[in-house]
Amino acid sequence: MTLVFTYALFALIAIIANIGVQAAVMRIYEGGLALELSVLSGTAAGLLVKYTLDKHYIFRFPTRDAVHSSKTFLLYTATGIITTLIFWGFEFGFQAIFQTNSMRYLGGIMGLSIGYVIKYQLDKRHVFR
Template structure:
């Protein structure tokens, strides 16, 4: 489980860095919030998938497979949890820093749940 959380924190940091970089690049755009969240989510999802399949669960699942479908489906659910935290913090506190803190909390909650779900349903032994 320790390796999983190390990989999760790596993906979390990659996600937040991508979001912050996107925020800086698209600061004057009306859709900056959604662009930066989308970019962070895609970068974080990709890094998490690679780390989970190769290093955590040592699986050879492909994205186009039953396991890949379940992995993606559970990731979408967890993404919804993290969006709620991030957007809530962003709207309540109206700052990029607090929005990223909300994302940090949401991703932590989501990754904890996702580990249990992946272990039980996706990467069953």
């Protein structure tokens, strides 16, 4: 039960990082492709936060050297492609339907939540073994 709580807490932290960076980018930059830039920036921030927390505290996965660490991160990123598509689908879907930032963020939070449940299983089986 502690693992479930910790994983959920770390998912929440990564969601806050993702949505927070998106909101910051939207405030700083209002030019062309601002929405896309904000989502990509938030995705990158959430990825880095979640990878670090998962690697060290959820899976307690030691890497042997920089090469092994890089390969582990790339594999973690690769397993995230499917879950990122879920997240983006919800976020851009809510944007298309509701046309507001707050509803887009809600869609993003929902997509991230679903994605992180799937991501745990992918990481457990394919990344941190």
